[in-house]
Amino acid sequence: RVLAEHDGRPVLVRQDSVLAASFHPELTADGRIHSYFAGMVRDAKITPRNSKR
Structure with missing residues (x-):
């Protein structure tokens, strides 16, 4: 999904x-953009795939 464009081209x-x-x-x-990314992290759900450590 394109979130931002510059001169009609996707940049984010x-x-x-x-x-x-x-x-x-x-x-x-x-x-x-930093706030958007922080929201993505906050909203992320731990799944068996990414919870292994």
Whole structure:
């Protein structure tokens, strides 16, 4: 799913628990992407597949 575009091209996308950006959002003053990612982490559910340690 495309979350953000620049000049009509995707620059931020998400598929399930994967978030990908074509830029470094941590280098900007805008905290919206960091907040979105933190929400993804908060909402993540532990499943048998990812709970092995």
